[in-house]
Amino acid sequence: MVTVRFIDGSESECKAGTPVADVLKEHLDKKTFKKTVAARVDGTVVDLSTPLKDSGAPVEVEPITLDSKEGLAIYRHSTAHVLAQAVRSLYKGVKLGIGPVIEDGFYYDFDVSRPFTPEDLLKIEKKMKEIVKGNAPIAREELGKDEALRLFRELDEPYKVELIDEIEGDTVSVYRQADFVDLCRGPHLPSTGRIRAFKLLSIAGAYWRGDENRKMLQRIYGTAFPEKAELDDYVKRIEEAKRRDHRRLGRELDLFSMNDDVGAGLVLWHPDGAAVRSVIEEFWKREHARHDYSLIYTPHIAKLDMWKTSGHWEFYRENLYSPMDVEGQDYIVKPMNCPFHIQIYKSRIRSYRDLPIRYAELGTVYRYERSGVLHGLLRVRGFTQDDAHIYLTPSQLEDEIQEILKFTLYILRSFGFNEYDIYLSTRPEKYVGTIENWEKAEGALKSALVAEGLEFYIDPGEGVFYGPKIDIKIKDVLGRAWQCSTIQVDFNLPERFDVTYRDERGQAVQSIMIHRALMGSLERFFGCLIEHYAGAFPVWLAPVQAAVLSVTEKNEGYAASVYRRIREAGFRVELDTRNETLGYKIREARLRRIPYMVVVGDK
RNA sequence: GCCGGCGUAGCUCAGUGGUAGAGCAACUGAUUCGUAAUCAGUAGGUCGGGAGUUCGACUCUCCCCGCCGGCUCCA
Numbered sequence: 047m048v049t050v051r052f053i054d055g056s057e058s059e060c061k062a063g064t065p066v067a068d069v070l071k072e073h074l075d076k077k078t079f080k081k082t083v084a085a086r087v088d089g090t091v092v093d094l095s096t097p098l099k100d101s102g103a104p105v106e107v108e109p110i111t112l113d114s115k116e117g118l119a120i121y122r123h124s125t126a127h128v129l130a131q132a133v134r135s136l137y138k139g140v141k142l143g144i145g146p147v148i149e150d151g152f153y154y155d156f157d158v159s160r161p162f163t164p165e166d167l168l169k170i171e172k173k174m175k176e177i178v179k180g181n182a183p184i185a186r187e188e189l190g191k192d193e194a195l196r197l198f199r200e201l202d203e204p205y206k207v208e209l210i211d212e213i214e215g216d217t218v219s220v221y222r223q224a225d226f227v228d229l230c231r232g233p234h235l236p237s238t239g240r241i242r243a244f245k246l247l248s249i250a251g252a253y254w255r256g257d258e259n260r261k262m263l264q265r266i267y268g269t270a271f272p273e274k275a276e277l278d279d280y281v282k283r284i285e286e287a288k289r290r291d292h293r294r295l296g297r298e299l300d301l302f303s304m305n306d307d308v309g310a311g312l313v314l315w316h317p318d319g320a321a322v323r324s325v326i327e328e329f330w331k332r333e334h335a336r337h338d339y340s341l342i343y344t345p346h347i348a349k350l351d352m353w354k355t356s357g358h359w360e361f362y363r364e365n366l367y368s369p370m371d372v373e374g375q376d377y378i379v380k381p382m383n384c385p386f387h388i389q390i391y392k393s394r395i396r397s398y399r400d401l402p403i404r405y406a407e408l409g410t411v412y413r414y415e416r417s418g419v420l421h422g423l424l425r426v427r428g429f430t431q432d433d434a435h436i437y438l439t440p441s442q443l444e445d446e447i448q449e450i451l452k453f454t455l456y457i458l459r460s461f462g463f464n465e466y467d468i469y470l471s472t473r474p475e476k477y478v479g480t481i482e483n484w485e486k487a488e489g490a491l492k493s494a495l496v497a498e499g500l501e502f503y504i505d506p507g508e509g510v511f512y513g514p515k516i517d518i519k520i521k522d523v524l525g526r527a528w529q530c531s532t533i534q535v536d537f538n539l540p541e542r543f544d545v546t547y548r549d550e551r552g553q554a555v556q557s558i559m560i561h562r563a564l565m566g567s568l569e570r571f572f573g574c575l576i577e578h579y580a581g582a583f584p585v586w587l588a589p590v591q592a593a594v595l596s597v598t599e600k601n602e603g604y605a606a607s608v609y610r611r612i613r614e615a616g617f618r619v620e621l622d623t624r625n626e627t628l629g630y631k632i633r634e635a636r637l638r639r640i641p642y643m644v645v646v647g648d649k
Numbered sequence: 650g651c652c653g654g655c656g657u658a659g660c661u662c663a664g665u666g667g668u669a670g671a672g673c674a675a676c677u678g679a680u681u682c683g684u685a686a687u688c689a690g691u692a693g694g695u696c697g698g699g700a701g702u703u704c705g706a707c708u709c710u711c712c713c714c715g716c717c718g719g720c721u722c723c724a
Contacts, residue, residue, distance in 0.1 A: 153719095161653055250719030251652025258721045262652050265719070293716095297660080306697070306715050362724055382724095416650050417715090419722065510724055529723085598681045625681080633685040647683055 049104040060098060067094035067236065070109050081111040081272070083120045083240070084233040091116070093186050093233040112272045119147045124184060124235040125174075125244045125270040126152040131226035132173035133158075133266075142228065143205050143254060143263045150280070151269030155252055157205065162264050167246045170266070174244065181239025182224040186232055194218045198229065205254065243277040244270035292522075292576035293422040299581050299638060301589070302423065302572075311420045311427030313569055318589035321618060322575075323568055325587050327408060329460070330432055330565075337453055339406040339434055344386035346410065350376035355542055356385045361511075365413045383409035384536075384561060387435040388543045391557075396547040401557070402442055406434035408568070423573030424528050430568045436560040437545065440483070443558060444490040447533065450562050451494045454518065454531045457564045461571075461587075462578060467519045467527055468502035470495065471509040478512055479537030483558075487535040488514045512538030520574045528574060530566035535559075582639040589618065593640045595631040596623045597647030605646040612644070 050069050051057050060069050066085045074082065085092055086108040098105055110117045126145035133140055133156055143155030156162075162170075189197065191210060197220070198206040206229045210218055221230045223238055235241065245268060252265040271277040288294070296302045301319030304312065315323060331341060350369050353359045358366065358381060369376035380386070387405045396403065410430045419425055438446055458466070470491055473484045491514055495502050502516075509515055513535035519527040536559045539545065546554040565571035575583070585591055592612055596605035602623045609621040620640075622631050628645065635643050 164654085248718060249653060252720045253651075256721070258651065262720075264652075267719080304715090310715065358724080365723080413723090416722065418650060418652095418720080420716090425723085512724080595684090597683055600681075627681090627687060628683050630686055631684090636685060643684085645683070649683065 048098045048100045050098065051104045051106050053106075053108045057104065062100040063097045065095050065097055066092065066107060069098065069107060070094070073107075074109060078109065078111060081113060081117070082109040083112060083117045083235055084110040086110060091233055093184075094236050095186070118272070120233055121235060121241070121272065122147045122152045122270045123230075124238070125241050125268065126154050127184070127221065127223065127226070127228055127230070127234065128174050128177050128238055128241060128244075129154050129170065129246070129266060129268060130156075130228060131177055131223060132170050134226060136170060136173055141205055142203055143265075144209070145228075151247065151267060153252075153265050153267045155254070155263040155265045157254075157261065157263050161251075162249045162266065164249070167249065167266070171244075171246050174246075177224070178238050178241045180224065181237050183237045184221055184223045184234045186234070187220050187222060188217050189220055190217055191215075194220065194229065197227070201227070241270060242272060243274040244268060245277060245281070290577050290580045291422075292424075292573040295576050295581040296423070296573075299576075299589075301576065309427075310417060311415060311425070313423060313426055313428070319572065321589040322583065322587050323572065326565075326568065326571070330408070330457075333453075333457065334406045334434070337404075337449075339404040342387065342390060342405050342407050344383060344390075344407060344409060345380075346412075347377045347379050348386070350378055352385050353378060356539060357542055358382065358385075365415070367412060367414055379412045380409075381411050381413045383407055383411065383431065383433045384435055384539060384559075385543070387433075388539060388545055388559075391435075391437055391545060392543065396437070396557075398439055398547050398549050398555075401547055402436050402438035402446055404434060404436045406432075409433045423569045423576075424522065424526075426567075426569050429570065431563050432565045432568065432571075434562050436562070437540075437547070437557045438560070439547065439549075439555070440486065440558055443487060443535070444493065446560065447490045447535075448494040448497055450533050450560065451498055451500075451516070454533070454562070454564045455498065455500075458518070458520075458531065461575060462584065463520055463574075465521075466530075467521070468495065468500055469505050469508075469517045469519070470502050471505040471515050471517065472507060473514060474507045474509050474511060476511050477509070478541065483537055484514065487537075487558075491516050491533070491535070510534060512536045520578075522574060522577050528566075528570055530571055530574065531564050532562065532566065534561045536561055582641075585641045588639070588641050590620050590638065590640045591617045592619045592642035592644055593631075593635045593638075594619060594621050594644045594646060595628060595635065596621075597628050597645065599623075599625070601646050601648070608644060608646055 047059050048062050049057055049059055052073055058069070058073065066087055070082055070085060071079050082094065085094060087096065087098070088106050091110065110120065112118055112121055126147070130142055130145055134142070137158055139159060141157040143157065145152065145154030194210050195207060198210065209229060218229060219232055220227050221232060221234055247267045247269060250265045250267065251262045253262050254260040269280060271280060296319070299318060300316050302316055303314045305314060308314065334341060350359065362381065366381055367379050369378050387407070390405060391403060408430050410428065412428045415425060415427055420427070436446060472488050477484065495516065515532060515534035517529050518531035519529045521527050540557050540559050545557045545559065547557050549555045594605050594609040594612065596602050605623055606621060609619055612619040624631070632643060
């Protein structure tokens with residue numbers, strides 16, 4: 047007999063070899079058991095069919111239900127298997143890649159002779175429904191690696207064979223449902239019939255194992271929910287998100303555009319978009335002055351030699367535009383502002399008494415991005431960074447980083463962004479500078495985050511070669527995260543450009559430099575703002591803050607005087623005396639998301 | 650860059666080898682009106698660009714540009 051202990055502390059007994067499902071069925075109420083998709087037995091997540099073993103000690107059993115993230119993931123993973131089964135039965139010679147669960151759904155990669163079409167998706171969905179209806183049990187099997195290799199070689203599944211080869215240990219697990227078998231760690235639903243609501247969403251190419259040198263497979267994205275209503279909600283949410291898309295709102299609200307004749311990834315700021323930008327810039331400048339930054343301006347092009355000194359030509363070439371010839375000298379358009387700021391710093395000898403020196407610039411830079419990655423305002427080829435470089439002594443590092451972080455959060459919160467993902471990236475394998483400096487800088491970044499009470503993820507080894515960094519990402523309407531703020535310590539450029547200060551003894555000492563951008567780029571930040579507010583900017587940012595609407599022609603004169611008074615008071619206001627009905631003017635002002643309407647009429 | 654989809658009026662979209670369409674927007678006129686679309690009329694297109702097939706191409710083929718969804722990339 048096995049003693050089973052449940053999470054509520056109660057215990058029961060069963061025969062050794064009893065499936066965990068039977069034990070849970072007895073213990074749980076009907077509703078909960080119906081939602082149970084797997085179990086945690088002594089801390090390990092297992093299938094419901096797993097027999098309980100007698101180990102002498104009580105066995106801890108906990109149900110995993112669809113209400114948990116884990117349970118939903120299992121549910122979706124099984125749906126991915128059904129997808130693979132359907133594809134394999136419909137298309138001859140298809141080879142399976144991988145089919146993991148992702149946020150909001152799952153995907154499965156296939157190697158097929160012909161790419162899938164939207165019609166294929168319908169066909170596959172239909173087949174999946176049949177499979178679900180067939181309600182085949184999903185059974186786990188443990189195989190020796192040799193046996194598994196033989197099985198998948200026989201099935202002509204080279205990708206699976208490759209995966210098995212890389213799995214450590216002597217055995218692997220496979221899951222069977224009807225005539226379909228897949229390599230999988232599991233766990234899975236007890237049977238395909240448990241799947242209720244699912245939908246295939248899109249098709250995309252994806253490199254095998256994410257390596258662009260390897261074969262491109264066809265990926266099918268889908269999602270699944272325990273109830274049809276939840277799936278419908280999800281689809282509705284996606285539709286709603288599309289309505290908030292900054293690209294759509296940018297056109298509808300006449301904020302910005304891109305143009306074939308100008309070129310991809312280059313932004314034209316229309317008057318209303320430019321008005322918002324101008325408010326942002328004024329706010330930014332005022333706040334930087336208040337935080338002891340000096341504002342500077344630098345050129346858009348510079349000699350190629352300078353970019354060789356900085357290392358950009360060597361390490362960042364694929365993002366640089368080709369050199370242009372200026373009287374026999376090569377120049378390039380700038381991808382960054384840092385070298386210019388360094389030149390200003392170096393224009394005279396600096397004393398430790400001068401530090402920290404903080405230079406800030408709204409600097410427009412140009413970077414070559416591969417055409418496929420361009421995305422509205424969020425990924426462009428020309429953009430303006432709210433850049434700053436701070437030069438300081440090692441002893442000033444910690445305080446300064448804390449100040450920067452405070453400043454960053456203050457700015458983000460001013461614009462209404464209160465939720466973000468924060469990443470701390472630490473020393474990569476290839477790095478410059480000393481280990482002591484790295485550790486010091488990483489420690490300073492970390493303690494600043496802790497001091498601000500912020501949650502953050504550590505990206506070990508993901509720092510740039512020149513120094514550790516903090517990145518703050520804001521999510522767009524479709525849940526895609528976009529990096530805006532970044533705070534980076536740099537041990538490299540001060541070395542390359544010999545950036546120094548004189549210490550107390552008059553000795554030249556290498557300065558530490560910090561790069562930081564609070565909004566990242568004005569383009570990206572604006573895109574995030576549009577989506578964040580769905581185009582309805584708060585009054586201080588709104589391109590038009592108020593519209594004065596006249597009811598009839600008779601009121602035109604008075605409406606104009608009201609308009610003038612509001613304008614003189616310093617607001618962005620518009621006068622609408624067109625020959626239209628009041629209802630029409632109101633509708634239009636609403637659609638334009640103008641926060642205030644001033645209706646002027648006889649009453 | 651790679652895979653797939655797409656590109657018709659300012660916008661949203663019909664149009665499957667035989668003279669290019671609708672709604673909204675624009676313009677003109679009428680209407681002078683109180684909280685989400687007043688009515689009528691007019692104009693607007695090298696059908697993304699180029700080459701080819703064809704008696705004839707928005708429609709078929711190829712190349713290029715751009716957009717969309719992914720992949721890769723983002724020091």
